[in-house]
Amino acid sequence: MIRIDSVTKRYPDGTVAVDRLSLEIPDRSITVLVGPSGCGKTTTLRMINRMVEPSEGTILLDGKDIQQQPVNTLRRSMGYVIQNAGLFQHRTILDNIATVPRLLGWGKEKSRARARELMDRVGLDGALAKRYPYQLSGGQQQRVGVARALAADPPVLLMDEPFSAVDPIVRKGLQDELLRIQGELGKTIVFVTHDIDEAVKLGTMVAVMRTGGRLAQFAPPAELLTNPADSFVEDFLGTDRGIRRLSFFPAAGLELLTSPITAIDATAEQIAARDTADAPYLLVTDLDGKPLGWAEPQDLTAGAIDSAQLIPYGRPFVPGTDSLRAALDCAVLSPTGWAVAVDGEGRAAGVVSQQTIGEAIRGAHAKSAQGATTEKVAR
Numbered sequence: 001m002i003r004i005d006s007v008t009k010r011y012p013d014g015t016v017a018v019d020r021l022s023l024e025i026p027d028r029s030i031t032v033l034v035g036p037s038g039c040g041k042t043t044t045l046r047m048i049n050r051m052v053e054p055s056e057g058t059i060l061l062d063g064k065d066i067q068q069q070p071v072n073t074l075r076r077s078m079g080y081v082i083q084n085a086g087l088f089q090h091r092t093i094l095d096n097i098a099t100v101p102r103l104l105g106w107g108k109e110k111s112r113a114r115a116r117e118l119m120d121r122v123g124l125d126g127a128l129a130k131r132y133p134y135q136l137s138g139g140q141q142q143r144v145g146v147a148r149a150l151a152a153d154p155p156v157l158l159m160d161e162p163f164s165a166v167d168p169i170v171r172k173g174l175q176d177e178l179l180r181i182q183g184e185l186g187k188t189i190v191f192v193t194h195d196i197d198e199a200v201k202l203g204t205m206v207a208v209m210r211t212g213g214r215l216a217q218f219a220p221p222a223e224l225l226t227n228p229a230d231s232f233v234e235d236f237l238g239t240d241r242g243i244r245r246l247s248f249f250p251a252a253g254l255e256l257l258t259s260p261i262t263a264i265d266a267t268a269e270q271i272a273a274r275d276t277a278d279a280p281y282l283l284v285t286d287l288d289g290k291p292l293g294w295a296e297p298q299d300l301t302a303g304a305i306d307s308a309q310l311i312p313y314g315r316p317f318v319p320g321t322d323s324l325r326a327a328l329d330c331a332v333l334s335p336t337g338w339a340v341a342v343d344g345e346g347r348a349a350g351v352v353s354q355q356t357i358g359e360a361i362r363g364a365h366a367k368s369a370q371g372a373t374t375e376k377v378a379r
């Protein structure tokens with residue numbers, strides 16, 4: 001565990017970048033430092049690997065004061081990733097990744113073999129190994145930066161706004177990749193960002209900092225969204241806090257209706273039997289059970305259902321892996337106001353109305369108010 005104990009950093013010009021900060025950073029999880037520009041995030045991160053020395057206070061790594069450890073040994077246990085990757089422009093991708101193993105005296109072959117393994121790990125095509133950084137996209141370079149930081153298998157990874165310079169789609173890919181890698185490798189990651197959405201998505205714990213280098217709140221993301229400590233944190237979280245909080249409630253508990261589902265080859269009797277008071281529309285599926293679209297029961301003629309005439313069903317959700325936020329989004333986007341749930345194979349598993357989702361949201365809120373824990377759901 002990394003423990004930051006009442007640490008202050010005063011730069012020579014008198015700027016107090018970090019003010020009596022105390023944090024316990026748990027092992028094998030992602031702790032995010034988030035806050036507006038200039039609030040002391042980078043300074044805090046750099047004090048952890050002693051690129052910046054604190055003016056007051058102590059930082060402990062596994063119970064030992066980092067001041068008492070040789071800087072080189074300390075840094076070897078901490079990979080460091082920065083914005084724009086900071087790659088060596090005159091070295092190939094493979095040699096960039098092999099940098100630390102080479103410094104540690106591993107042989108050339110062993111270092112390169114390790115670098116190849118890491119390219120695979122971070123989702124880089126091996127064909128890129130011989131290229132130079134300028135021949136890669138921003139997102140690919142950022143993956144190289146992560147691979148390089150992981151090369152010597154350090155237990156700790158320090159990441160300073162690593163994904164801030166890439167476009168939103170690439171960024172989402174990098175975030176998903178980081179979560180996957182973290183799930184596989186179980187590193188202790190300290191991740192700096194100014195983006196609260198990124199913080200909520202990645203963090204097991206999130207430290208919100210405010211200008212002047214002071215800690216505003218340190219909590220798991222769901223707790224942050226539920227109980228912001230003060231108006232600064234509340235403002236920083238933005239106006240759709242309630243909607244975003246729904247990401248932490250699984251859609252699995254939603255009551256799905258299967259009665260309004262009918263296959264495209266349905267007989268007149270089957271269509272009539274499906275026409276229940278529960279739902280104003282029927283969901284028509286293909287012969288494999290995959291949704292095609294909605295129709296009002298009286299518009300369906302047995303044996304002559306034209307799939308082109310159906311009302312689009314929008315985007316479906318997967319109850320097992322998606323959140324209430326995803327389910328609500330599907331219902332809001334659906335022209336009928338009903339969301340379609342599918343299984344892993346894309347077959348219709350049921351339908352659910354906005355109203356039912358609304359009731360589930362109220363239920364989830366009531367439950368969490370009683371102190372039930374909320375876990376992270378995929379989206």
Ligand SMILES: Nc1ncnc2c1ncn2[C@@H]1O[C@H](COP(=O)(O)OP(=O)(O)O)[C@@H](O)[C@H]1O
Pocket residue numbers: 011012013015016017035036037038039040041042043044
């Ligand atoms: N080397 C330095 N000398 C003087 N002031 C600095 C130095 N580095 C950062 N600062 C100041 O310290 C504060 C925190 O900076 P920084 O840690 O980089 O913030 P963040 O990463 O949150 O944007 C800012 O006011 C910044 O201008």
Ligand SMILES: [Mg+2]
Pocket residue numbers: 041042043
């Ligand atoms: Mg910074």
